[in-house]
Structure formats: C-alpha cells, structure tokens
Amino acid sequence: MPTRRQVLAGLGAAGAATVTGSIPVRAQSDDELPHYSEQPSSVSLEYDQADMEIYQPLLKLTPEDDSKLLGLYGWKAVDDSRSTDVYCYWTSYSHQEASGLGRVFFNADAHFGDHEPVQVVVDSGTGEVESVRASVYHWIKGETTPTDRLMDDTGKRPRLRVINPWHQYTLARADAEVQQKPVEDLRDEYRSWLRNGLEESVAIGATTNPWTMADRTSWWREGTFGLGLTERRIKLAQTLGLDTVGELQ
Numbered sequence: 001m002p003t004r005r006q007v008l009a010g011l012g013a014a015g016a017a018t019v020t021g022s023i024p025v026r027a028q029s030d031d032e033l034p035h036y037s038e039q040p041s042s043v044s045l046e047y048d049q050a051d052m053e054i055y056q057p058l059l060k061l062t063p064e065d066d067s068k069l070l071g072l073y074g075w076k077a078v079d080d081s082r083s084t085d086v087y088c089y090w091t092s093y094s095h096q097e098a099s100g101l102g103r104v105f106f107n108a109d110a111h112f113g114d115h116e117p118v119q120v121v122v123d124s125g126t127g128e129v130e131s132v133r134a135s136v137y138h139w140i141k142g143e144t145t146p147t148d149r150l151m152d153d154t155g156k157r158p159r160l161r162v163i164n165p166w167h168q169y170t171l172a173r174a175d176a177e178v179q180q181k182p183v184e185d186l187r188d189e190y191r192s193w194l195r196n197g198l199e200e201s202v203a204i205g206a207t208t209n210p211w212t213m214a215d216r217t218s219w220w221r222e223g224t225f226g227l228g229l230t231e232r233r234i235k236l237a238q239t240l241g242l243d244t245v246g247e248l249q
Contacts, residue, residue, distance in 0.1 A: 034199075035190075035204055035208045036208060038204055038209075040079070042081050044077075049184075054157070055157060056074065056180065057089055057118045057134070057158050057159075057169075058157050058160070058172075059091070059178055060159070060161040060173075060178045061162045062162070062164045065093070068094045069091060069092070069093055070092040071181070071189075072092075072182065073091075073190070074087060074185075075087075075185070077207075077208070082124070082211060083123065084121050084124055085122050088118075089119070089186075090117050090118075091115065091116050091118075092193075093114040094114075115193065116139075116162075116168060116169065117139070117206070118133070118134040118135075119133045129146045129155065130145065132145075132158045134169040134246075135168045135169060135219065136246035142247065143248070161173070161246075163244050166244070169246050170244075200221070202221060203216060204221065
C-alpha cells in the first residue's frame, strides 16, 4: 500500500506546480526551457544539504498545511562575477484550498500543486545575510534586510509563518514554534515543475538567475505589455484588501 507521502506526491505531480492550473506538456530538454537556455554561463546552481540548512526558512505551519507539505527544496546560485550568493528555496504542497472571494480574482483559487518561493541573499565572502525576499501575496515579492524580528538566533535563517490556505509567508511571532524541515535538492524537482506547467507562469531567471529578483515585484512572468494579466489581477486584489498580505519587516 502506498504511503501518505507517496499519495500526496502523486497528486502534486498530477496537478502540476502552477497557481493557474495544470497543463500537461511533452518532455522538454533544458535547451527548450528558457529558464535554463537563458541562464548566464557564469551562474552555477549548487546543492549541499548542510549548506542549504544554514540559511533555510524556519516555518510555522498549521497542522492542515503541514499535512499538505510535500517538501522544502533548494539550491544555491553562485556567480563568481558577483559579490553575493543567492540561496533559493521553494516549498511544495499537494494542493491549495478555495478561499471565497479570491476565486473572483485568481480564477483558480483551489488547485492541485502549490509552490511558494523564499530567497536569502548572502555575502559570498563573509557569509552574512544581506536580504531576504519571499512571496507575501500570491507570488508578489516582499523583501527586507535581516532584522531581529525576522531572523533566528544565528542571524541566518528567516522565521516565517505560512498563511493558510494560500501558503504565502509573513513574519512568525517571536514565541512561535517553528519547524526546520529537511532541505531537498531542487535541481531535478524544478525541471519537473517547469515541464508540467510552471514554465508558463514563473518569471524566466527568477530562480536560475535569482539576482534578477532584486528588480522584480513578483515571481510572475511578464505579459506582452509589462505585467502579465495574472499579476495585474493579483495586484488589484491586494489593493482591495482581499485575502491576507504577509509582511517581512
């Protein structure tokens, strides 16, 4: 009999990793995925579990969201021409529940597969954290320099509460009991997500060349005239105060 984790993993793979739904696609080589074909040759994507766990987000999850969590994945982006490394993390969930008015704006508020990003920018020489960025509202970016409110006692791991049911992030309370999940290798996982629907949603280079996220407002791919329709819709919902907006400061 399959384990609960295997069942959930099957649901996540079947549903595909996109906020806008599941569209099965044929297998693609890395050269056909712009996230890799447009990745600068100077950028390498590295994984060492012990290293990744130094900077990983520590999570406060409801029991409901914890039961949906399939894993925390990550890699370190390194570019010798830059003074920083970027530790990229994605949480993966089996599904997201419906949330009322959000359906009007997001068009697929309940869906199989859900993925939420966190990035920790680190001085490559000193190892000190320079900034933390995370999805605070349906892939809209929040970013801040490290503060005592945000970081754990090491000053290197952000303490984040996962907002139910959308899974975006906000500051965890100082007395919150946060969890340190194992950080699994993102490299094969990310390719699978892209090939199963995420490719059309996530901004090119957002994770494979993550320094570009310093100048972006979200993880959404741009449309023909700048912001894509999904991001415009979400920014309107944010302005109207629908759902819960996280904060990192």
